[in-house]
Amino acid sequence: MSSGTKQHPGVILVTGGGGYVGSHTVVELLNANYAVVAIDNLSNCQVSNGKPESLNRVEKLTGKKVVFYEVDIRNKDELDRIFKMHKISNVIHFAALKSVGESTQIPLSYYENNVGGSNNLFQVMHDNGVKSLVYSSSAxxxxxxxxxxxxxxxxxxxxxxxxxxxxxxxxxxxxxxxCSAYPDWKVVSLRYFNPVGAHPSGIIGEDPSGIPNNLMPYISQVAIGRRDFLRVFGSDYDTKDGTGVRDYIHITDLAIGHLKALEKISSPSFKGFQAFNLGTGRGYSVLEVLKAFEKASGRKVAYKLVDRRPGDIATCYSDANLAKTELNWVAEKDIDEMCRDTWNWQNNNPNGFS
Structure with a gap:
């Protein structure tokens, strides 16, 4: 879309805008001529000049400014201040702690942040007459x-x-x-699977703080030499090679899915709550992803088979036909592109954003 294209009315508030999925979605929003205000508590961000480095790079990528505030969704007063300062029309809500394994160790932090923080956000939205939310949920x-x-x-x-x-x-x-209590509230919940990959430019990608909780960044850190080997959790699942099978989705496909949901919820005919799966509709095992990554990077990835992780399941993949028919969305990138773009990002940024 050209820069001369008319901007959409209102402002989109993106919570967790400095994070992996948040920052890639901000790129797509800006490219589609939405005005964006991003907030983040910086708990999982590299910061430079008071802003997540991911968003500094988003500005370079898009040639547009990102309005950013350091705000924690658990702080109701700070949230309210943002709503009073900007004419917000819709919210895309990413801000959450997101590690399955960690959540079994520190459950209270997860409930306080993810549920308590979201409840605050809903309350402040309601108080300020903003009743349209795209929720970044999970399979x-x-x-x-x-x-x-x-x-x-x-x-x-x-x-x-x-x-x-x-x-x-x-x-x-x-x-x-x-949505049941207030007929003017509208919520789209996007249930997605395992986001992987990076922006094709290699300028932004996934840069987890500390030890990665997810497979793809861990594999890429082993390939680049930051980690010695990959631990594969569980090799005795009822799957083709004994390792867990998941539906992986390219981060750009996922970001565009949030854009499509925003278009859907902005339609006057949309009412109430609706959930959509975002996925490719096929599963890949851990070892299949590993092999695809070796092919994309030209490097061997050392790994060890270890015990299962608490809270993990054997196989999970989606049927995303509802998103196809209702959102006009389909995942376009395959596992080879996911691995290629991950490696492009990691190779250009061996230490991530730092």
């Missing part, structure tokens, strides 16, 4: 799959295997209750 709300592929009609909350998944489920329930 963990489905728990242990009763059938595969997972569709949106699969029960949620019943078999959640970890506190992280439960927090995502509880926030969805709050959204549903809000």
């Amino acid at each position: 963990t709300v489905y728990g242990i799959p009763l059938a595969l592929p997972l569709t949106e009609t699969h029960p949620t909350g019943q078999g959640c295997t970890n506190p992280y998944g439960k927090t995502k489920y509880f926030v969805e329930e709050i959204g549903k209750d809000l």
